[in-house]
Amino acid sequence: MPFRQSNQKTEEDMFRHYRANNVLKGLAATPYDLTKEENLSEARIEKYCAQAGDFKLLFATERVNDDVLFALKELAHEAHLIEKMEAMQRGDVINKIIGYESENRRVLHTAMRDLFMHQNPAEAASEAAKAAKKECDKLKNFLNKVDGKGTFTDIIQIGIGGSDLGPRALYIALKAYQKPDRNAHFISNVDPDDAVRVLKRVDLKKTLVVVVSKSGTTLETLTNEEFVRSKYKEAGLKPEMHFIAVTGEGSPMDNPDKYLASFYIWDYIGGRYSATSMVGGVTLSFALGFDEYMNILKGAHEMDRLALEKDFSRNLPLISAMLGIWNRNFLHYTTLAVLPYSQALLRFPAHLQQCDMESNGKRIDKLGNSVDFDTGPILWGEPGTNGQHSFYQCIHQGTNIVPIEFIGFRENQYSEDINVKGTTSQEKLLANLFAQAIALATGQKNDNPNKVFPGNRPSSILLAKKLDPYTMGALLAYYEHKIAFQGFCWNINSFDQEGVQLGKVLANKILDHIGARRQGKKPDKFPQAEAMLRHLDSL
Ligand code: G6Q
Numbered sequence: 335m336p337f338r339q340s341n342q343k344t345e346e347d348m349f350r351h352y353r354a355n356n357v358l359k360g361l362a363a364t365p366y367d368l369t370k371e372e373n374l375s376e377a378r379i380e381k382y383c384a385q386a387g388d389f390k391l392l393f394a395t396e397r398v399n400d401d402v403l404f405a406l407k408e409l410a411h412e413a414h415l416i417e418k419m420e421a422m423q424r425g426d427v428i429n430k431i432i433g434y435e436s437e438n439r440r441v442l443h444t445a446m447r448d449l450f451m452h453q454n455p456a457e458a459a460s461e462a463a464k465a466a467k468k469e470c471d472k473l474k475n476f477l478n479k480v481d482g483k484g485t486f487t488d489i490i491q492i493g494i495g496g497s498d499l500g501p502r503a504l505y506i507a508l509k510a511y512q513k514p515d516r517n518a519h520f521i522s523n524v525d526p527d528d529a530v531r532v533l534k535r536v537d538l539k540k541t542l543v544v545v546v547s548k549s550g551t552t553l554e555t556l557t558n559e560e561f562v563r564s565k566y567k568e569a570g571l572k573p574e575m576h577f578i579a580v581t582g583e584g585s586p587m588d589n590p591d592k593y594l595a596s597f598y599i600w601d602y603i604g605g606r607y608s609a610t611s612m613v614g615g616v617t618l619s620f621a622l623g624f625d626e627y628m629n630i631l632k633g634a635h636e637m638d639r640l641a642l643e644k645d646f647s648r649n650l651p652l653i654s655a656m657l658g659i660w661n662r663n664f665l666h667y668t669t670l671a672v673l674p675y676s677q678a679l680l681r682f683p684a685h686l687q688q689c690d691m692e693s694n695g696k697r698i699d700k701l702g703n704s705v706d707f708d709t710g711p712i713l714w715g716e717p718g719t720n721g722q723h724s725f726y727q728c729i730h731q732g733t734n735i736v737p738i739e740f741i742g743f744r745e746n747q748y749s750e751d752i753n754v755k756g757t758t759s760q761e762k763l764l765a766n767l768f769a770q771a772i773a774l775a776t777g778q779k780n781d782n783p784n785k786v787f788p789g790n791r792p793s794s795i796l797l798a799k800k801l802d803p804y805t806m807g808a809l810l811a812y813y814e815h816k817i818a819f820q821g822f823c824w825n826i827n828s829f830d831q832e833g834v835q836l837g838k839v840l841a842n843k844i845l846d847h848i849g850a851r852r853q854g855k856k857p858d859k860f861p862q863a864e865a866m867l868r869h870l871d872s873l
Pocket residue numbers: 494495496497546547548549550551552555604605606607692831
């Protein structure tokens with residue numbers, strides 16, 4: 335379908351035309367100089383901090399001053415970001431490209447955790463919350479039965495993309511809260527070794543398998559389901575006594591006879607926003623217990639409400655979104671590193687990579703116009719301090735400037751620590767976090783050019799007391815909303831993922847080709863694939 339030209343502006347296509355945008359452009363000519371003596375002062379670090387819920391966001395080490403912050407707030411206001419967040423949370427149909435065929439759906443992951451105080455009264459949102467509550471009650475009953483029998487110690491989650499990354503990141507993050515004798519494992523890749531590696535670790539008799547696919551059609555997931563089912567059959571076990579389904583109503587997987595239990599998700603829950611639905615719910619509540627799963631939802635719910643906060647200085651995900659826009663659209667930085675100083679958040683950057691890049695890696699706006707500004711950054715990350723011994727060389731002295739979002743916690747998760755040379759390991763961890771932010775900002779002068787640190791490398795620091803289930807839920811939602819705010823500001827559709835389709839179609843064509851060849855049939859012509867397959871054959 336042809337793009338409309340970007341000069342066909344309408345009211346909804348305004349990013350370039352916001353008044354604050356011009357102001358910010360002007361301010362970006364001389365961004366705040368963090369390397370100047372006294373500029374990263376104690377007073378600045380005191381002042382450039384926002385606090386809400388259980389979090390503090392420190393942004394003195396960003397290249398912003400009062401004028402920039404004021405203009406970013408204006409931009410958020412002009413772009414109606416809070417109103418758009420309200421529209422999302424009440425269930426308006428916002429997943430669409432106007433005038434073109436598109437998913438045309440509501441976006442209601444927030445309703446999945448709207449089970450507590452202050453429920454959203456909007457009809458669509460409250461219907462969705464009721465449906466979510468029903469699934470949660472069903473899950474609770476199911477888990478009570480499982481607990482009663484005491485047969486199962488392990489669960490394998492089979493799923494990919496959104497049906498894997500969020501639940502896996504959360505499971506790893508919250509291992510400290512796991513119930514005794516409960517373990518979760520994940521199979522996502524169609525690489526057969528992924529399944530084999532997991533199957534070697536478990537006793538099938540004591541293992542539940544939750545197959546998670548909203549569409550019920552995903553090649554990798556269905557293949558892995560068959561693979562694992564075959565192992566159960568080989569072991570003389572009945573898969574229908576072990577397998578659980580999480581899928582959309584009416585999907586090819588919606589077949590209760592094949593499963594011990596089935597749970598639903600809905601088309602208004604995007605895969606990458608589904609960790610707090612049954613997509614994450616079954617595995618997380620099996621491993622952590624239902625109450626801890628509820629604590630994840632409570633934390634997420636609190637952050638959902640915070641994202642509606644009209645006072646800019648208290649809306650942490652909005653501030654973070656606008657700082658990201660400053661770095662991306664005005665200082666023109668291409669990537670974003672999320673560096674948690676918490677080993678538990680090992681896979682959280684991988685989840686955010688999908689959540690951000692699949693949501694905002696877009697080049698047309700909601701009217702189908704091609705955009706003439708940058709949208710979502712390339713997101714990557716690893717826990718500190720490990721990263722310091724790896725790629726930090728490049729972020730301190732390399733030719734690209736990488737904005738960074740540090741995440742840290744005052745306390746560690748387990749009650750154990752050690753005091754070596756007068757400080758605990760947790761203190762060493764946090765000292766490193768703060769040192770990196772300061773070093774990146776201020777840099778270092780030196781007569782030896784190899785020892786010069788240019789500085790002015792921006793970062794922010796998100797702090798909380800401790801990474802527990804509640805805080806994890808809030809942190810997850812913080813990033814979901816930060817990403818949504820940025821998409822709203824750029825007026826792109828953050829909730830579809832057309833960009834993953836073409837590769838899937840071609841992979842299926844190549845598989846048809848391989849299948850036809852195996853059966854001695856003449857495959858349809860696909861010269862590029864044939865040439866590549868010949869290289870493979872010759873190995
Ligand atoms: C996420 C995407 C994508 C999806 C997977 C799995 O937002 O839609 O990553 O989650 O492709 O899809 P199924 O759950 O349908 O198997």
